[in-house]
Amino acid sequence: MSFQLGSIDRTFRDELEMTCNVDLDQCYECGKCTGGCSTTYIMDYTPRKIVQLIKIGAVKTLLSCNTPWICVTCRLCADRCPAGIDIPRIMDYLKEKALATKDFGPGVDNVILFHKLLLEEVYRRGRISETALALKFNLRTGQYFKDAGLGRKLLGKGKISPLSPRVRDLDKVRSFFKQLSDRGEG
Ligand code: SF4
Numbered sequence: 442m443s444f445q446l447g448s449i450d451r452t453f454r455d456e457l458e459m460t461c462n463v464d465l466d467q468c469y470e471c472g473k474c475t476g477g478c479s480t481t482y483i484m485d486y487t488p489r490k491i492v493q494l495i496k497i498g499a500v501k502t503l504l505s506c507n508t509p510w511i512c513v514t515c516r517l518c519a520d521r522c523p524a525g526i527d528i529p530r531i532m533d534y535l536k537e538k539a540l541a542t543k544d545f546g547p548g549v550d551n552v553i554l555f556h557k558l559l560l561e562e563v564y565r566r567g568r569i570s571e572t573a574l575a576l577k578f579n580l581r582t583g584q585y586f587k588d589a590g591l592g593r594k595l596l597g598k599g600k601i602s603p604l605s606p607r608v609r610d611l612d613k614v615r616s617f618f619k620q621l622s623d624r625g626e627g
């Protein structure tokens with residue numbers, strides 16, 4: 442990837458910095474974020490590289506890579522960052538943008554389906570039922586018997602339940618969804 446400093450379009454970066462309340466000029470490129478991340482081994486780009494890609498305005502690469510979808514929002518990178526850069530928030534921003542522009546790369550479809558099913562579960566029950574979520578995901582992706590063996594073992598040990606209990610105050614959970622929807626974020 443070649444580019445000239447003077448020709449970098451800052452539009453995407455400026456909007457991202459304002460929305461995520463971050464100042465990427467503060468990044469030392471120390472790599473502490475990447476060093477602490479447990480999922481870099483399957484990411485297209487490490488968290489440190491994501492910051493660099495934003496700085497050089499590589500929007501297409503950012504929106505089509507798998508990194509934001511692999512991030513599990515553990516926040517370790519944000520805790521370790523000496524510059525206080527909220528990388529998980531940046532990852533969320535990139536996902537929102539990729540969804541809005543439909544610019545996500547191949548292989549991300551199933552991740553998006555999983556996100557949708559997970560949120561449906563939370564909306565319906567106020568919590569996640571691992572059994573129902575795994576069954577729905579596997580049925581929708583045509584992997585009918587995937588996880589069947591593991592599921593049986595987990596059920597046998599009582600680690601997951603075949604029941605899907607709801608939280609008591611479901612209306613409160615649904616009001617969060619409504620608030621997001623009213624703000625155009627849901
Ligand atoms: S830890 Fe913070 S300062 Fe260091 S490379 Fe990552 S984002 Fe930049």
Ligand code: SF4
Nearest residue numbers: 478512513515516518
């Ligand atoms: S929040 Fe995401 S990018 Fe940061 S350490 Fe956790 S998985 Fe890695």
